[in-house]
Amino acid sequence: MTTVKAAHNRHENRIRIRRGPLEKREARAGLMFVLPWIIGAAVFLIYPLGMSLWYSLNNIRLTSEGMKFTFVAQGNFTQILLSDPDFLPDLVDYLINTLVSVPVIVVFALMIALMLNEKIRGKSFFRLIFFLPVIIVSGPILNSLTEQNASTISIVDAQAVTGAIAAFLPEIIARPVSELFSNMVTILWYSGVPILIFLSSLQKIDRSQYEAAYVDGASGWERFWKITLPSVKPMILLNCVYTVVFVSSNDQNQLIGLIKSSMFSGTSEKGYGYASAMAWVYSFVVLLLVGLFALLFMARKDKYEREAKKLDRAAKRERRQVIRIQRRQARHAKKYHRPTVR
C-alpha cells in the first residue's frame, strides 16, 4: 500500500505546468530551425510515400498526355509475388545473403577493432588501410573489379574452400557461404565504418573496470565477455543497422536494379505502378530485417525500471478506479435527487 502511495505521489509531482511565454518562444525558435527539414519531409518523404502507395495499387501507362492510371487493387502485388520470374528468387537471395554477411561483417569489424585497440605500433597506419575502401567503394567500381576477378584473392584458392563447403552443407546454406568466400574482399570492404565505430567506443571504456576485474582474477577471456562486449553492445546494434542499410542500397544488390529496370520497362503490365509495388515489398523486407537485428540487440530495460513502470501502472489503475467511483456516486446522486452527504 505504501509503495502504491509513493508511486502515486511521484505521479502527482510530474503534473505538467503550463508553458510560459519564454518557453513558447523557445519552442517556436526550435521549430524555425527544423522548418527546412519539415518542409523537405512533407515534399520528399510524406508526399512520395503516399503517392507510391497509390501508384502500387494502379497500373500506370505513360501516354503523351501524362500518366494514365488504371486501378488494379492488389493486382501488382499478386503478380510480383506469384508470377514474376526474377523478383522472388532475388528477394530470397538478398535475404539469405544479408543474413549471412551482416553478422560476418560486424564480427569481423569487432575483431579488427579489438586488435587495433591493443598497444601496437602503426595503429594509425592500419586504421588508414581499413578505412580506405569506404572512400572508393561504389557499384561500378566493384563491378569493374569483380569482372577482372580482383575481388577474390587468387592466392587463397576460393574454389577449394567452396568445394569443401558444398560437400558438407546442404545447398541452401552452402551457396551463400561459398559466395561469401568468393567475394571475401567486397564483404570485408563493407566493414570500414563499423571498425571505426567499434574502435572509438572501445576507447571510451573505462580502464579502471578492467583493472578491477584483473584484481578480482578475471582472465582476458572473461574480461572480454563481461566488460568489453556489454560496453559495445549498443554499437553492435548501430553497426548491424548501418550494414543492413548499406548492403540494401548498394548497387551490387540485384533487387534495386530490378526495381529500376521494371520502372522503365515498356511492357503494359510493368511500369511505375509495378515498380512501386516492388519497392513496397522490398522496403517491408528491409524494415523486417532491421527490426530483427533491433530485437536481437536492443538494450533491455533493467529490473528497477521495469518494477517502477509496474508500480506506475498500478497507481494509474487505482486513480482511474477512484475517479470512476466518484463519477458513479455523482450519477447516482443525480438520479435519486438526493443531495450528496458532505
Next chain:
Amino acid sequence: MQKSITVPPFAEMENHPDVKTRRLSRDRIRKFFMGSREKNGLIKLVMIYGLLICIGFIYLYPILYMISASFMTLDDLLDSSIQWIPSSLNFANYRQAGLSMDYWNSLLQSLMIAGLPTLCNLVSCALTGYGLARYKFRGRGVVIGLIILTFVLPSQITMIPTYSMYARLKILNKVWAFIIPALVAQGLNAPIFIMIFWQFFRTVPQALVEASKIDGAGHLKSFFSIALPSAAPAFITVALFSFVWYWNEFYLTQLFVHGVLVESNLTTLIIQVQKFGTNYSAYAQTAKSGATNLNESIRMAGTLIAVLPLLILYFVLQRHFVESIDRTGITGE
C-alpha cells in the same frame, strides 16, 4: 609521477650475478612470450601483427591489383611469367582510358554534382541538428522518429513519385534534382548528417548559450557566434562524407541526373566507369588515335583514374576521415 631509477652502466649489469640469474629465470621467459599485465607478450604481438598485416593485404589487394594491371601492356598481360610487376611503366593505357571517358569534362561535372549538394547538405543539416539539440518543442519526438525512419527506409520507395514530380517540375536530368532535396535536408544520407550535427551540438555547453542570451543575443546570433565556431570538426566530417557519398552514388545519379532512357549531357566519373565498355568501343571506332582493343589494363586504368581524385583527397585529409567518427561523438558520450 615517475620513479627515478638509477641504472648501472650496461657492462656492469652484464656481469652482475643477480641480473644473470634473473635473465635466465623461467618466469622472465614466460613473461616475454605470454605477456604480463602491463605488456603484451611476444606470441600475442606476433599474432596481432600477423593478422593485421594479412587482412590489410586482403584489403589492399584489389587496389594493388588495379595499379599493377593498369600499367601493363598487352604483351605483359599475356605473359604468364609476369604476375605483379609490369615490364615497363606504360602510360598509354591511361591516355586511352582518359580520352574515351572524356576525363576532364567528367571530372569537372563530378566535382559539381558532388560538391553543390554537399554545400546545401551542410547548411540544412546543421540547422536541423541545432534545432533538435538545443530546443524542446512539441513534435520533436516525431521529427526524430521520422529521421531514423528515413535512414532505414530504402530510397526506392519514394524514388518513383519523386521521379515523376521532378519530371513535372522540369528539373529532371539537371543538377537541381540533387540540390533541391539537399537544401531541405533530404539529400543522400542526410539522416546520418543530421545525427552527427545533433550529437555535436548537444555537447555545446548550455551555460554559454544562456550567457549569450543574457547579453542580448537572439536565437540566430547564438547559433552563429557560439554553436558554429565550435562545430568545425562536425562540418569537416559531414562535408567529406557527403562529398564522397555523392561522388560514389551511381543508382540515383543515373536516375535523376544522368538519365536512364534519354541521357543528358551531365555525367560523372562513376557513370563513365559503368559505361566504360560501350564508350570505349565508340571511341576506338572513331579513332584516328590508333586505339587498341579494350583490354583489362585499359579498364583498370579507367577505374583507377575515376577513383584517383578521392584517393588523393583521402591521403591529404586522412586524419580528418579516420578521426571523424571519434570526434563527432556518434558513438555517444
